[in-house]
Structure formats: C-alpha cells, structure tokens
Amino acid sequence: MRFPALRYSVDPAALFKHGVLMVAALSVLLPAYFMLVTAFKSQTGYSLNKFDFPTPLIIGNFTTALRGGRFFLWFANSVILSTGSVIVSIAVSTLAAFAFAKMQFTGRNFMLALNTALMVIPPVVMLIPLFLFLASIRLIGTYSGVILVYAGLVTPFSIYLLTNFFRTIPHEIVESALIDGASALDVLLRIMLPLSGPALVTLIVVNSLWVWNDLLIALVLLPQDNLRSLMVGITVFGSRYNNDVPVAMAGMFLASIPMMVLYLFGQKYFIRGLVAGAVKG
C-alpha cells in the first residue's frame, strides 16, 4: 500500500535533527529516570532489575532516607546560607553598581575591569587564607562567617550584572528627578531599584543557585554536623547508603525537589541569569 502524502511531509534533515535532539534529551533524562524509579524499589527489586518500572511502588525508602539523613535541617541550613549571602551581596552591590553606572570618578574603569576579573578566579585559591582568617576571629563554623564568604564570592557577578542593568536606565529619568530636588540616594532607592525588578530576580536566582550548589566551601568552613549544608549532607548521606541504592536515590530525589520546582517555574530567570555573565549587557 502507498501513502503518497507522506512522501512530501517527511524531510530527512528535520528527521535527523529531531533524532539527534531526541538522543541528547534521552541521555539527560535517563539518569533522572533511574533516580526516580530506583527510589521506589525495594532492595531485592533493585537487584533483580535495575531499569524497569517499580512494581509495587515502595514508599519506605523515603521514610528510611528521612530517618537516616537530617534533610530538613540541611535544607534549613542551606536556605539560611543562600538567603543571607544573597541579601548581603545585593545590598552592597546595588550601592556599588549605582556608583559605577551613574557617577564619574577616577579609577572607575580600572575597578570595573578588576571586578570582572574576579568573576573567574576559582574559590579554591582563596580557601586556605579564608579558613585561617575565619579561624583566627572565631567565625569558623558560624553562619555569619560563611555567609560573608559566600556573599563576597558572588559579589563580583552581582556588581557586574547590576552595573550593566543600571546603565540601561535612561539618564533623563535620573536628571529630571535631580531637578525636582532628589538626592543621589533618592534616585537609587525611588527610581533605579523599582525599575530593576527583573535584574534583581535574575541575581537572586543565580546567586542562590551558586551558594546552594557549592560543596567545597561548606565542607571546609562548616565542619559541624548540625551546620551541614544540603550539599555536604547529601554527600555524607550518599556514602553512608552506598550499599542501599534505593534509599540513596530516594535521598537524592528529596534533595533535588526544591531546585527542580524553582527551575520549572522560573526557568527563564535561570537561563537569562546564567547567560548574563557571558553576553554583553
């Protein structure tokens, strides 16, 4: 039998592109699928078949995971660290970016260039002096010490992004406010910031993701059990349950929920923000 209509609708090039994208998407989704189905298997179910869909669905792995790991505590610690450092960084960066974008002073371009350079210096280079310094002022193993470190490390990006954004705000708006007798600080707080919503959201998303996903700094600067961040916590959890794969996967699944939910709803901010550091504003 012949289907003449199909002869015209199948374009081999389009088919090929679809094929490649499909393979790429599948290889991204397979580990996620593995994590999900394994989390619902019993240990025997897992050892019998590692790939198929779990029957019956075992919920017990999640209760075991929640008992074996302190997910809520780790989660709360990570929320405190992310929130604290994002607030500190945005506060100081807003002020600095305002000066960079709207004021004239000597050394401005040099300082901006230096700031850009700081964006690519790996944190591991600074880690030893930061550790010794925090230890000497007794801020090792405290939220405030680590929040300051994180805030400092993400601040070059915050300044960079906000400076570029502030520059796009037309100067006429600033001028007319000044003529009406507003002070520089008024201009920043009453005019620039209310217009900066999208830039601030992008910044919150990117910086929180950075702090949230960091392992090295939290590992070194917050050694106590009860101050572990989610990343340190699940790393310990993963090695504790390396013989009970379903429980380990249930734990990983629990740990991924917050960021995945944020990604589903705020995807454009993730993409926009992570690209912003690379493309000229």
Add this chain to the structure above:
Amino acid sequence: MLRTPHHIPFLYLAPALTLLLFAFGYPLVAVVNFSFRRIRGATGPFIGLDNYLQIIKDKVFHDAVSHNALLLLAVPVLIGISIVLSVFLYERVPGWQVYRSILFMPYVLAVPVVGIVFSNMFQLNGVVNELLRGAGLHTLALDWIGSSRMALWTVMGVIVWREAGFGIVLFLARLLSLNEELQDAARIDGAGWWQRLVYVTLPQMRETIEFYVVVSVITMLAWVFSYVYVISRGGPGNATQIMELYIYNFAFRNALPGIASAVAVILFVVTLILIVPLFRLRSANGGSA
C-alpha cells in the same frame, strides 16, 4: 552622569570594597605569602621556595596536574555538543523550547546529586553494565569507577553531561540575538545547510565560542572538585587525583597549608594568564570591562 562631590562615589563603593577585600583581596595576597612559609597554625617561618620544590618532586602532584590536563579534552567535546545542539534548536525544530528546558536541566542539578546518581549507575553491577550485558556487549561492561584505567574518563563523562547545558543555552542565546536576514540572504543565494553553518553562523558565534572555551578551560583546571570528591575521592589510588583535591587534602587533611598554598598559587597564576584572552574578547565585543 550624576555630578557628585569627589568622596560620594567612594561612600557607595565602600561596603562592596570591604567585602571584596575580605573575600578576594586579603586571601589572594595571603595565599602567595603562605606559599613561601611553613605554616603551623596561623603563620610560620619563611622557607623560600621549599614548598614549590616539594610539590614539583611529588609524584601525586604530577598525577594531579596530568589529570587536570586530561580533563581539558572535555572542552572540545563540550564545544562540539553545544554547537550542534544549539544550532538545531535555533532552527526551530518543533518542540525546541521543550528540548531546551530538558537539555539545560542538568546544569541546575547539584553536583553531589549528579555524582551520587552516576556513581550508582556506573557500578560494576550497576544499571549501565546490566543494560550493556543485556544487549550482549559483555566486553563493554567495564568497572567504570573502580578501575584506575576508566575512572577519570567516567568522571569526565559526568562533567560533560552536566556542563553541556550551559554551553547549549549560551550559544543559543547568542544565535537568537543574531540578525536573521543574513541567514535568509545566504539561503536565497543557494547556500546549503552546511555552508550556512560554516560561513554565516559560526563566524558570528566566534566570540561566544572563544569565551566559552576560556571559561571551560578554567573550569576543568580549577572548578571540578565536587565531581571528583563525590564520585571517587581521587581514587582508586590516585587515578582521579586533581589539583583542587590535592589542595584540599594537604590543607585540611594533612595540615600542611603551606604546600597547599603553593598549589593554589599555581592555579591562581594559570587563571590570571587565562583572564587575558577573556578581556581581549570582551573589548572586541565593544563593551568596557
């Protein structure tokens, strides 16, 4: 520009400057200083280049450096994958936005999660080998993480899996900002898909690709600690030892921060060298800083 008295801009800059001095300024000066000292506690006697001489003689350090160098092989792979997939997405294959969301997802997942999931998948009796054996490919069912011959390549695969999303989205953003008339003109002139890619699309992406190369090189040399720490802790033996892990071990396990600082200084210098092309790229793009 606001006309302000001279001191006003610095009042606005002061909080950020203080924070940056704390997080970058002081540590960068101190780490260089530490690298010339035998640090015990907070400081120690000046010993010249001894720390450097010691790491140069250390076979483990050689392993670490060569493994970081091998990881650089991931850069061309990342570039290739990112170019192909971003160009396909740009051509508005039906459903391209769904593909984009999926392909970017790994970059949002935390490295420990990714590392633990993959290290379970790649166990000797894990799902990957089970599938390979099921397909009759018994010779391909290797000890991906447990053998020193394969471990580094497995880690590299995981790095590519997670980091490619950033390249794809970055290149796609660049493509979407291009003027499509050029593409149309080339098409009208009879240029095929391949010719348009090589003569129209890629030249316009050049700066973005170069930027991504530099950033990826820095990543492979100094920003992959969490992958290695979670997947293999540098093992088996020193098969996945890298410079960051070497720093971590010497500073916080062996209590020899002087040695670790010398390695950190080497990484710092390498980064500084790599920053130069980054600046050239940015000024070529027509922006300041």
